[in-house]
Amino acid sequence: MNERRKPYPFDHLELKWQAVWDETRAFHAPNPGEPGFDPAKPKFYVLDMFPYPSGAGLHVGHPEGYTATDIIARYKRLNGFNVLHPMGWDAFGLPAEQYAIKTGQHPAITTRENIAKFKTQLKRIGFSYDWEREINTTDPAYYKWTQWIFLQIYNSWFNPGTKKAEPISTYRGADPDSVRLAYVAEVPVNWCPELGTVLANEEVIDGKSEVGGFAVVRRPMRQWMLRITAFAERLADELEDLDWPHGIKLLQRNWIGRSEGAEIEFAVAAVYDRRPEGPPQDPAVRDRRYSIRVFTTRHDTIYGANYMVLAPEHPLVDELTSPERKEEVARYRAEVAAKSDLERTDLAKEKTGVFIGAHAINPVNQEKIPIWIADYVLMGYGTGAVMGVPGHDERDLEFARKFNLEVLPVVQAPGKTAGESIGFVEDGVAINSPIINGLATPEAKKKILGWLEEQGVGRSNVRYKLRDWLFSRQRYWGEPFPVVWEDGKHRSLGEDDLPLEPPELEDFRPTGTGEPPLAKAKDWIRYSETATRETNTMPQWAGSCWYYLRFCDPVNANRFVGGDQERYWMGGAQAGGVDLYIGGVEHAVLHLLYARFWHKVLFDLGHVSKAEPFQRLVNQGMILGEDNRKMSKRWGNVIDPLDVIAIYGADAFRCYEMFMGPLEQMKPWSMKGVEGVARFLARVWRLMMEENQAGEWVLSAEVQESELKKSELKILHATIKKVTADIEALSFNTAIAQMMILVNALTNAPVKSIGALRTLLLLLNPFAPHIASELWQILGEKFSDSKGGIVAQQWPVHDERFLVEDEVEIVLQVNGKVRDRISVPIDATDADLEALSRANDKVQAAAAGKTIRKVVVVPKKLVNVVAT
RNA sequence: GCCGAUGUGGCGAAAUGGCAGACGCAACGGACUUAAAAUCCGUUGGGCUUAACGGCCCGUGCCGGUUCGAGUCCGGCCAUCGGCACCA
Numbered sequence: 001m002n003e004r005r006k007p008y009p010f011d012h013l014e015l016k017w018q019a020v021w022d023e024t025r026a027f028h029a030p031n032p033g034e035p036g037f038d039p040a041k042p043k044f045y046v047l048d049m050f051p052y053p054s055g056a057g058l059h060v061g062h063p064e065g066y067t068a069t070d071i072i073a074r075y076k077r078l079n080g081f082n083v084l085h086p087m088g089w090d091a092f093g094l095p096a097e098q099y100a101i102k103t104g105q106h107p108a109i110t111t112r113e114n115i116a117k118f119k120t121q122l123k124r125i126g127f128s129y130d131w132e133r134e135i136n137t138t139d140p141a142y143y144k145w146t147q148w149i150f151l152q153i154y155n156s157w158f159n160p161g162t163k164k165a166e167p168i169s170t171y172r173g174a175d176p177d178s179v180r181l182a183y184v185a186e187v188p189v190n191w192c193p194e195l196g197t198v199l200a201n202e203e204v205i206d207g208k209s210e211v212g213g214f215a216v217v218r219r220p221m222r223q224w225m226l227r228i229t230a231f232a233e234r235l236a237d238e239l240e241d242l243d244w245p246h247g248i249k250l251l252q253r254n255w256i257g258r259s260e261g262a263e264i265e266f267a268v269a270a271v272y273d274r275r276p277e278g279p280p281q282d283p284a285v286r287d288r289r290y291s292i293r294v295f296t297t298r299h300d301t302i303y304g305a306n307y308m309v310l311a312p313e314h315p316l317v318d319e320l321t322s323p324e325r326k327e328e329v330a331r332y333r334a335e336v337a338a339k340s341d342l343e344r345t346d347l348a349k350e351k352t353g354v355f356i357g358a359h360a361i362n363p364v365n366q367e368k369i370p371i372w373i374a375d376y377v378l379m380g381y382g383t384g385a386v387m388g389v390p391g392h393d394e395r396d397l398e399f400a401r402k403f404n405l406e407v408l409p410v411v412q413a414p415g416k417t418a419g420e421s422i423g424f425v426e427d428g429v430a431i432n433s434p435i436i437n438g439l440a441t442p443e444a445k446k447k448i449l450g451w452l453e454e455q456g457v458g459r460s461n462v463r464y465k466l467r468d469w470l471f472s473r474q475r476y477w478g479e480p481f482p483v484v485w486e487d488g489k490h491r492s493l494g495e496d497d498l499p500l501e502p503p504e505l506e507d508f509r510p511t512g513t514g515e516p517p518l519a520k521a522k523d524w525i526r527y528s529e530t531a532t533r534e535t536n537t538m539p540q541w542a543g544s545c546w547y548y549l550r551f552c553d554p555v556n557a558n559r560f561v562g563g564d565q566e567r568y569w570m571g572g573a574q575a576g577g578v579d580l581y582i583g584g585v586e587h588a589v590l591h592l593l594y595a596r597f598w599h600k601v602l603f604d605l606g607h608v609s610k611a612e613p614f615q616r617l618v619n620q621g622m623i624l625g626e627d628n629r630k631m632s633k634r635w636g637n638v639i640d641p642l643d644v645i646a647i648y649g650a651d652a653f654r655c656y657e658m659f660m661g662p663l664e665q666m667k668p669w670s671m672k673g674v675e676g677v678a679r680f681l682a683r684v685w686r687l688m689m690e691e692n693q694a695g696e697w698v699l700s701a702e703v704q705e706s707e708l709k710k711s712e713l714k715i716l717h718a719t720i721k722k723v724t725a726d727i728e729a730l731s732f733n734t735a736i737a738q739m740m741i742l743v744n745a746l747t748n749a750p751v752k753s754i755g756a757l758r759t760l761l762l763l764l765n766p767f768a769p770h771i772a773s774e775l776w777q778i779l780g781e782k783f784s785d786s787k788g789g790i791v792a793q794q795w796p797v798h799d800e801r802f803l804v805e806d807e808v809e810i811v812l813q814v815n816g817k818v819r820d821r822i823s824v825p826i827d828a829t830d831a832d833l834e835a836l837s838r839a840n841d842k843v844q845a846a847a848a849g850k851t852i853r854k855v856v857v858v859p860k861k862l863v864n865v866v867a868t
Numbered sequence: 869g870c871c872g873a874u875g876u877g878g879c880g881a882a883a884u885g886g887c888a889g890a891c892g893c894a895a896c897g898g899a900c901u902u903a904a905a906a907u908c909c910g911u912u913g914g915g916c917u918u919a920a921c922g923g924c925c926c927g928u929g930c931c932g933g934u935u936c937g938a939g940u941c942c943g944g945c946c947a948u949c950g951g952c953a954c955c956a
Contacts, residue, residue, distance in 0.1 A: 007906080247872055251951065254871065259955075296956060309956095351954085374954095381955045388956095394869090395954050465955050585950080659892070661881060665874085666949080673880065676892050679907095686907090734882070737891035744891095747908090811887050816937040818887055856936045862886055866936045 007682035008689070009697065010649030014770040018126055026791050027073075027128040029084050031553065032564045037082075044081040045569050046072050047548055047614075049583030049591070050088045052540075053114035054095055058121045059631055060639045060657070060669060065582040065620040067657045068730060070127045072580060074766040075727050077128075078795040084569055085128060086551040088135035089115050092143075093540045097477040100508045107477040107508070111138055121641055126650045126770055133554045137543030138477075142550065144499030145560035146542050147482045153601055154182040154483070154492050158230035165230075165604035177489075181227045181601065184490060187470065191219040197510035198474045217338075221514055224472035224481065224536060228597045232256050232464040234611075235596055243616040245664070248588045255589045257465025261297035262449050263383065265457040266308060266360040268292060268320060269368050292316060292360055292371070295382030295463055298392065299452070300444035303433035304410035305387035308360045308371045309353065309399070311379035312336045320371060322357025329356050329373065336375045351376055351399040362387075363457045364435065364448070374399060382463050391422055408432060411441065469594065471539060474516040476508045478537030486531040502537070544591055545598040548578055548613060560607070571609035581614040582663075584622070592617070618730060621666040623657075628668050639669055651768035652678035658732035658767060677736075681771055683743050684764065687752055688775055699782050706753045713802040715745050716756050720798035723763045732767070739764060754783060759796050811862035812837050814846040830857040837863040 021027060030037035046069045051062060073085035089111075096107035096114070115136065122129070135142055156165045157179040168176050177183065190199040194214035204216050228235075236256045239249045268290035292308065310317055312333045321329045332354045353374025360371055369388075376395055377386050390400030390407040400407050411428040413421040418431055429444075430436040435451055436444040452458025472481070482493040482500045493500065503521035510517060518535040519525065525532050546560070553565035570577055592614070599613040624630060625637025632638065644653050656677040661667045690700045708716065719742040726735035742760060746752060758779065765772035769790075776790040787793065805826055810833060812820040820842040824833065834855045837843055843865055850867035857863050 247951090250872065254952065257952095257955065261956080294956080298956080376954045376956095378955065386956045393956065395956075398954090463955080465952095588951080659880090665881095667880065670880065670893070672893050680892085682907095733880090734891080737882075740891055809887085813886085813937075816886090816935095821887075854936060856886095858886060858937095862937090864886080864936050 006649075007678065008685035008771070010651060010681075010771065011646075013774040014124075014126060014650050017770045017773045018123060020773075021126075021128070021791075022131075025132070026789075027077075027083075027085065027130050028132055029082055029130050031562075032568045041080060041082040043084065043569055043572065044073075044076045044580075045084040045548075045578045046076070046580045047085075047551070047578045047582075048087065049581070049587060050090050050544070050547060051118060052090045052093055052095075053111065053118045055099065055110070055114055056633075056638075057114075057117050058641055060641055060644065061623040061631060063122075063125055063127075063641055063653075064623055064657050064663070065584070066122070066125070066127055067654045068618075068620065068663050068732065069580065069582050070654075071658070071727060071732060071766040072730075073128050074769060074791075075795065077791070078762070078765070078793055080794075084133075084551065085130060086133040086135075086554075087122065087127070087129040087131070088133075088547060088551070089118070089137065090540070090544050090547070091115065091136055091138040092478045092538075092543055094475070094477075097475060097508060100477070104506075108138065111136075124645055124650060125641060125653060128769070133551050135547060135550050135554050137547065140499040140501055141555075141557070143479045143543065145550065146479050146538070146546070147498050147500055148495060148560055149546055149598060149602065150182065150479075150538070150542070151482060151492050151495065151498075152605055152607070153226060153598070154180055156181045156601060156605065158227060160230075163234065165601045167605070181230070182471070183225055183227065184222060185225050185468075186220050187223050187225065188218040189221045189223060189470070190216045191221075191514060192216045195510065196512035198514055219514070223470055224534075226469040226471045226597070228469045228594075229464060229466050231597055231600055232258070232466045233462075234600060235466075235593065236464075238596075238600075238612060242612060242614070244614075245617065245619060248585070248592075248617060248619065251588045252593060255466065255593065259297050259463045259465075261295055261461055261463065262299040262445075262452065262458050263293055263295050263461040264299060264302065264363065264387070264452055265291045265293050266363060266369075266387065267457075268371075269359040269361055290316065290320060292385050293383045294385045294387045295461060296387060298389065298445075299448050299458070300430055300433075300436060300439075300441055301389045301392045301410050302362065302364050302387065302448060303430075304389040304391040304408045305362055305369065306367070306390070306406050306408060307369050307388040307400070309374045309377045309386050309388055310356075310371065311377045311384040312373045312375055313379040314373065314384045317356060317373055320356055320358040325355065325357035328354050332373065339375070351395070351402050353399065353403070363452065363455060364433075370405075372403075380467055381465065394423065397423060469597075471542075472536035473539050474510065474514060475537050476502065476505060476517040478502075478539065479542055480518065480537055481534040483534040484527045484531045485534065486528075490534070541591060541594050545595045546602075548581075548595075549602075549608065566607075567609050570613070576610040577613050577615040580616050580618065582618045582620060585619045588619070619664055621662075621664050623660075624666065624668040626669050626671070631669075644671075644674060648674050648678040649681070649770075651771050652681055655681065655736055655767050659736045661733055663730050663732065680736075680740050680743065681768055683747060684760070684768075685771060685775070687743065687746055687760075688757060688778070699778055700752065702750065703752045703754060703757065703779070703782075705755075705783070706751045708753050708756055709749075710802075712745065712749065712753070712756065714805075715742055716759060717798040717800075717802040719763065720759065720796050721803070724795070724798070727766065736767060739767075754779060761790065762793055762796050765790050808860050810836075810860075812840055812843050813862060813864040814843055814867060816864060817846070819843050819846045826860070830859060833857050833859075833863050837865055 048066050048069050069085065073083045076083045091111045096110045099105065099110050100107045137143060155168050157168050157171050158181060159166045165181060168180060171179055173179065190204045192199050192209045192214050195209055195212060198221065199209055199216060208214060209216055236253055236258055239252060317329065351374060353372045355370055355372050358371045359368040362369055376399065377384065388396045388399065390396045390405060391409045392411055397407065407422060409418040409421050410430060410432045411421060412418050412431045413428040421428060427441040430439050436447050439447060449458060449460055480500050480502050482498060483490050484493065502518060503524035505517060505521060507520065508517055511519060516535040516537065525535060527533050549561045549566065549570065552569040553562040556562050595613055599608060600611055602608045603611045625635060627635065627637050629635050629637060641653060652674055656674040659677050660673065688700055688703050689697045692698050719738050722738040723735045726732065746756060761772045761776050773790050780787060807823050808826055810822050810824050811818055812822060820840055822836060822840065824836065834857055837855065847865060847867040852865055852867045854866040855863060
């Protein structure tokens, strides 16, 4: 290994301070009612996205966000906040289970080992977590409450009147099971025949399994679903007031996918008319009226609707298909069912579909239009049926061309002929549409909708792309559902039955039939003579949906979080919730949407005090390898923080992570860059320390009580100001640059003022806490004061008086180009500046032969002479 | 295809509409050293010009606009990255 002498003894002092912090519980945040709790202090909750403890350990990407939050946490503490800064483990999940399948080692053991490794790494970086609040989603004392929250969801329904989740007991309908927020449905899942198991969507990449690359097909199975769609409107609307990156809000909004439009009923032309045997004799069948509802955002184009398409799975298909088309329809539906999602959504492929032998009536003109089924219409969105308007919808146009259906323009784009307006038209004027001819699109929509409403065949309607959340997995390593089945019906266990622990299994392998591995535990499954346990488990997202709440009160055995604790950390007069949440963009929609959903349910039921959990969100950018590629085993460019720390120390590691560039930006790693930052810290060290004859570091003789020169005072206070503002703005790279400027300036001074050094150490402390603590202590011992450790200090405040200057440099421009720079007294008037500028040699030279038209004076900055 | 982000030296980057390139890396030169490492000091966007001090021009992806003045604001392109993708 690297035998090079260390530029300062970081290894010794870093381990020393980490031990001190542990022993003194330096970063423990007291809860209301605990000793040491000061109600006068404002709270600050700064949260990291807790990691999945994989076997590979942390790489340098993880600690980027963690370092940022740690700087904020340390900074806020010195500013008098009671800071909640916790860490834990999102430890249920596939890799541990896959490892168990391969080796037979129980996932709990793998998980324990991985957590130990992660924790060692995090501690070596010197993060100021309150480790007394550490949580682990696989701990029964934790997932007891994950299961408890599931029961709250299970025992609730969404009241459309109040737009709130309410206890199921308030539901007045006949079948509560049909409205619960957790329900069972037969839905298509990703089935991988090769692996013999079901996969989550995240585990399927381009229609193949992430593990092994085997084909994945859709197959209907009984699944637990959470009714997140009921909250679509609130999840979209309530994003508004959150202090999140604009892009992330947009991503969530798009994911939720709100569309405003109309639902329109198309009557079905008498089905029996076309049957060879004539009208059925049974009056119940003969008189049956069918109608098909479509959803459209372009109701203004309804005159152009000359066919209709149902999703192949549409429930009316069986009843409407004419006998002579039955065979073909059945064949088409079978074909579609066999397709994977990939095949079905492959845009390059041609449109397919079959006519089902029935017709619908267009309500605006009473025309009989053919009904088709085609897989470009999805059962899961809208009503599963569309009116085909080939004139103004690209997909319909493609379909119409394939099957030679008529294409009729009904909207004319501005500046184009009717014929040219075929295709997708954003806005235009209605044509060939008697009721709305000549109206601009928005008015046409309004008028036709009014007309349809009058006829009783249409109403305005809002639809969302968001689907209900498929909440069950056929896995071992997850939270079991607190549910039992009896006589084909499910019912929940009581709170007293929690935690419901999974059975001990020797064999974690999938059964091959799609039945979950828990089904192998025959004794465990048997709940009573007549009832059996649910064998699915919850997905990995479950534990992370509420962990930020558990951090507020991590060991409470009686409640998922205590009321006082929740109100203190998550409530408050301000916006409330987590004050700062930093993590990767990869969670922009899933985790962040799921957690918001659970939080809203808990809020509606009165268990938490605010409707939103994360007030401010920041995404750190990905750290690439030195080769500018994503870090991965495949490229061999993964960097272990511990390897960096062994050479340069934790402080250098932390500072480099922040100095690389803006937090939110993607940027490549550079070992040379770490070295540069390490040199900076070594300079800080040598500002105060020198080696004696024996090779020991001792306080430098240059460190003395002394008055600062004016120029030194200025740079010191400019640094306090900039570092403070930059930390507030999470602009850590420029904060470090400013401290480098200060250190360079101090290095050149013959005498090092203790006051200036102390201030520097306070500013540096959030970034490089070990070296700052050590040097602070050394100064304290030498100049025996009673200030205490650096963690007990106040953040410095700059004094604007030291920043004002007697003289300022003024830039002289002619026509916007710099011609000279002059130094003038700070109180020079605009007239003075103009006169000086006009008299300046270089200005005159540049303006020679021209007439001065105008002189722009920017006080204390520049003068621009406009000459032509 | 749609949505979003980003384009500045050899590299990471900095710049409330007002001196483009702070700070750092790399490179080069010097000091120290028997020597090297470490450290310290200096130079470093490009071009032209001058014996030299210096002087001049160009330069923030491309084209245009607004402005006394644009990396920054507006319009239109191009490229890279990310997300969504038959959502009616």
